[in-house]
Amino acid sequence: MRVRYTKVSLKGPMHLIKTVCSLLFFLALPAHAGELYSDAYSHSTMQIALETDGFSAGEQHWLAITIEPKSGWHTYWRNPGDSGAAPLFTWSVPNGVTVGSPVYPVPETLPLGPLMNYGYHGNSTLLFPLSVGGDFLDNTIPVSLVAEWLVCEIECVPQVAEITLQIPQGGGVVSSETAATFLTGRSKLPEPSYWDSNFTFSNDFSELLVFADKLDLEKNAQVYFFPDHEGAVSYAAPQEWYWTEFGLKGSFVRDPGSPVPAALGGLLKVTFNDGTSTAYELTPTLTNNVREDTKTLGAAGMPVWQALLFALLGGLILNLMPCVFPVLSLKAFALISANYKTQANRRKEGWAYTFGIWSSFMIIVGVLLLLRSTGAAIGWGFQLQEPMFIGFLGLLMVLVSLSLAGVFYIRLGFEGIGQTHASREGLVGSFSKGVLATLVATPCTAPLMAPAIGFALTQPIVIVFSVFSALAFGLALPFLLLSYSDTLVKLMPRPGIWMEKVKHGLAFPMLLTAAWLVYIYTIQAGAQATLFLLVAMVLLSFGVWLWQQTTSMLGRIVAVAAVAASILLITVPLHTPQSPDRLNSPHTELVYSEEALAELLREDKSVFVYFTAEWCITCKVNEQVALFTDDVQNELVAQEILLMKGDWTNRNAEIAAVLAKYDRAGVPLYLYFPKGEKSAKVLPEILTKNIILEYLANS
Amino acid sequence: MTVRTLKTLYIFVVFVFFSMPLSANPVPGKPAPKFTSITTSGETISLAALKGETIVLEWTNHECPYVRKHYSSGNMQRTQRTLTEEGVIWVSIISSAPELQGYVSAEEANTLSASRGSYTTYTILDSDGSIGRLYGAKTTPQMFLINKSGNIDYMGAIDDRPSSRAESLVGATNYLLKAWEELRLGQGVTLKSTKPYGCSVKYAE
Numbered sequence: 046m047r048v049r050y051t052k053v054s055l056k057g058p059m060h061l062i063k064t065v066c067s068l069l070f071f072l073a074l075p076a077h078a079g080e081l082y083s084d085a086y087s088h089s090t091m092q093i094a095l096e097t098d099g100f101s102a103g104e105q106h107w108l109a110i111t112i113e114p115k116s117g118w119h120t121y122w123r124n125p126g127d128s129g130a131a132p133l134f135t136w137s138v139p140n141g142v143t144v145g146s147p148v149y150p151v152p153e154t155l156p157l158g159p160l161m162n163y164g165y166h167g168n169s170t171l172l173f174p175l176s177v178g179g180d181f182l183d184n185t186i187p188v189s190l191v192a193e194w195l196v197c198e199i200e201c202v203p204q205v206a207e208i209t210l211q212i213p214q215g216g217g218v219v220s221s222e223t224a225a226t227f228l229t230g231r232s233k234l235p236e237p238s239y240w241d242s243n244f245t246f247s248n249d250f251s252e253l254l255v256f257a258d259k260l261d262l263e264k265n266a267q268v269y270f271f272p273d274h275e276g277a278v279s280y281a282a283p284q285e286w287y288w289t290e291f292g293l294k295g296s297f298v299r300d301p302g303s304p305v306p307a308a309l310g311g312l313l314k315v316t317f318n319d320g321t322s323t324a325y326e327l328t329p330t331l332t333n334n335v336r337e338d339t340k341t342l343g344a345a346g347m348p349v350w351q352a353l354l355f356a357l358l359g360g361l362i363l364n365l366m367p368c369v370f371p372v373l374s375l376k377a378f379a380l381i382s383a384n385y386k387t388q389a390n391r392r393k394e395g396w397a398y399t400f401g402i403w404s405s406f407m408i409i410v411g412v413l414l415l416l417r418s419t420g421a422a423i424g425w426g427f428q429l430q431e432p433m434f435i436g437f438l439g440l441l442m443v444l445v446s447l448s449l450a451g452v453f454y455i456r457l458g459f460e461g462i463g464q465t466h467a468s469r470e471g472l473v474g475s476f477s478k479g480v481l482a483t484l485v486a487t488p489c490t491a492p493l494m495a496p497a498i499g500f501a502l503t504q505p506i507v508i509v510f511s512v513f514s515a516l517a518f519g520l521a522l523p524f525l526l527l528s529y530s531d532t533l534v535k536l537m538p539r540p541g542i543w544m545e546k547v548k549h550g551l552a553f554p555m556l557l558t559a560a561w562l563v564y565i566y567t568i569q570a571g572a573q574a575t576l577f578l579l580v581a582m583v584l585l586s587f588g589v590w591l592w593q594q595t596t597s598m599l600g601r602i603v604a605v606a607a608v609a610a611s612i613l614l615i616t617v618p619l620h621t622p623q624s625p626d627r628l629n630s631p632h633t634e635l636v637y638s639e640e641a642l643a644e645l646l647r648e649d650k651s652v653f654v655y656f657t658a659e660w661c662i663t664c665k666v667n668e669q670v671a672l673f674t675d676d677v678q679n680e681l682v683a684q685e686i687l688l689m690k691g692d693w694t695n696r697n698a699e700i701a702a703v704l705a706k707y708d709r710a711g712v713p714l715y716l717y718f719p720k721g722e723k724s725a726k727v728l729p730e731i732l733t734k735n736i737i738l739e740y741l742a743n744s
Numbered sequence: 745m746t747v748r749t750l751k752t753l754y755i756f757v758v759f760v761f762f763s764m765p766l767s768a769n770p771v772p773g774k775p776a777p778k779f780t781s782i783t784t785s786g787e788t789i790s791l792a793a794l795k796g797e798t799i800v801l802e803w804t805n806h807e808c809p810y811v812r813k814h815y816s817s818g819n820m821q822r823t824q825r826t827l828t829e830e831g832v833i834w835v836s837i838i839s840s841a842p843e844l845q846g847y848v849s850a851e852e853a854n855t856l857s858a859s860r861g862s863y864t865t866y867t868i869l870d871s872d873g874s875i876g877r878l879y880g881a882k883t884t885p886q887m888f889l890i891n892k893s894g895n896i897d898y899m900g901a902i903d904d905r906p907s908s909r910a911e912s913l914v915g916a917t918n919y920l921l922k923a924w925e926e927l928r929l930g931q932g933v934t935l936k937s938t939k940p941y942g943c944s945v946k947y948a949e
Binding site: 125128131133157159160162193195199200201202203205248249275276301303 | 769770771807808809810844845877882883896906908935936937938939940942943944945946947949
């Protein structure tokens, strides 16, 4: 039973008696202030103490309120987080006396299911400045205080105290009685910081840039930002931190519906390697990029039917991509050689294949949305930002190519191709081939797909799934047609031994794809990890081959061991994720950052920004055939246009944000800021020399 | 892989598809996330079908001290009465999971409404927390005002006094009423989103 709610009765007569008692107590002991009040409540205790033995007119003193909840229960910081409540204090003091707002100790994070709270287990001391004017002539200050603080475990119990106190006059001597309270209280306060900082609000994310030097903080120190106002961050989402050339940057998820605060402060809590931590007060300057009216369904951008159509066409075009084509050729062979099959069977297989593609797309999109809902700043192509996935794809490509080349046969449904017992294909084989086609197709973001995907990822979930279903359907369409039309089947060449040869030949484009994946893996994970991947490829191939060559126990054990070792080699996290400042671009252009771009635009420079990733084929092609040609490069130099590169090979929230701003969910993105203009001309995803030159000329 | 594994996979895919946390993120000025549910009196209520009506969603938990402040002082009932008398549909939603604070059966919920003199139009038991999560409801009380075109006009706290004491209601600004007044007069709602305060919504772990 977890319900442990206890009824609180606002203290009635008992409270009055206590108040009278404490009054009497203080009247009886006028001079030694120190502890002014102490009492136990249903779920906590509360003490009030004055630092000195009494007040002196014209001075500022400190009052401490220490609250200690029952063991396992907690109280709250000035921003309680998702739920709960900050303590409330209403002071009534005579004219000439003021009690300021409290200084809070550094809070803890208190996760609670899907929510996150900020507060304290154990006691917390809040320090209040008490100022007494020089013209305050009485010997005592009568104070009445209504304090309300919330104590929660899972359920919450508000504690309310209505207290009257008399603060006596004193000699300004620090009271020994309460010295310890103030000492420990102060030791838990945040430190002031000398760092400037900037906080940027966007619709569904926010960023904090702390202009700190790397040397200011220990390497690998953990940081966490506690904002003191609602609307800065989504408390429960993980915070991402990295170094930029300007300093430490935090990237946060923000609830798009939360209010944008007019002011914001907060604590930057740094936990050092030895487990100790220090929190620094930050008062960032604020930049509000929240767009009030981001487009609603189909309003701007494109209507839903158009997105669906683009997705369908994009899917169709994917069929021609170099990394998908071999898989599809095989499928075609299977179909030709199976042409004795009944049409009904062919149709079933066509649908199994379609369903394989659709399921894989749904899983990828599902994972994408899941990750997004936990706050990861990712977009389409996110799979390829994970070295382990690249490694896995690489292994898969090698296996498939060796299987094609006839080194061994894997039951991916290829075994029947070109052979007499072609009936082995079947529904399951068609389904797996659909899955395989999707896997290998993901890197080839076809030109028409980019806008559709970009559109989809900003839309409600039903639209997202519809668009991706259209995409899957487009990818499957050629075979679906083939399985339905006898005329089309008759147009295909007759099956024969040539198919076996072509099949062997198709191993090479697959190997080429593997080579390209190894290249990306190297960039993401480093040379050492690449060596491991290559070894894994050899081991895996050897293991599969050996398994099929031998039936002896020993041989099979060795085969299994080899396969297991290869899997281990790519799953062991050898790779060190690269921080953005280590990503060196092969060219001499500038590296994109929001600040750097803003700075250049302020200086009235014209800038051409291109967003790319090593795994993005479209990007690489554009760069080679258009952007990096001498003509374009010379023109850039001639017009004094600076080239800036945003590299999205690894995850990067900042770039994800820019892409989102221009309604893209992935790279490539080309922006041209002509001299003196703050808004960009967006170039198409497919570039030619002429397109770029035209854009450069027409400004 | 057999046809059976295919079937299993299919079920898995469908499951992933539909069981994903549909955090549609309510945003002022944007369509309110759609849901369909059964009320404590057994009617089926669908937000889509209520298009053309002004709707208030109130997250509640009768054992939460902050909710009790608004009910025992009559403040919530007054607010409900003011709005429902002008045709607003008021939906109270209880997202407490079984065995957690505030969880009630349909009868208990109806008895509770009657005993508190509530003017709520419908009460929904959302014990699996799906509607709560759909709306990102964090606290009780927490309010949403949905206008006739189905867009959210206000979301957040009921008022500007994050206190559990009834005394705090004196001089408080009722954000929901303010938003409703502005909406009724055809003005834009000035304060569209505030920080909700109160007990956490008691979701299942």
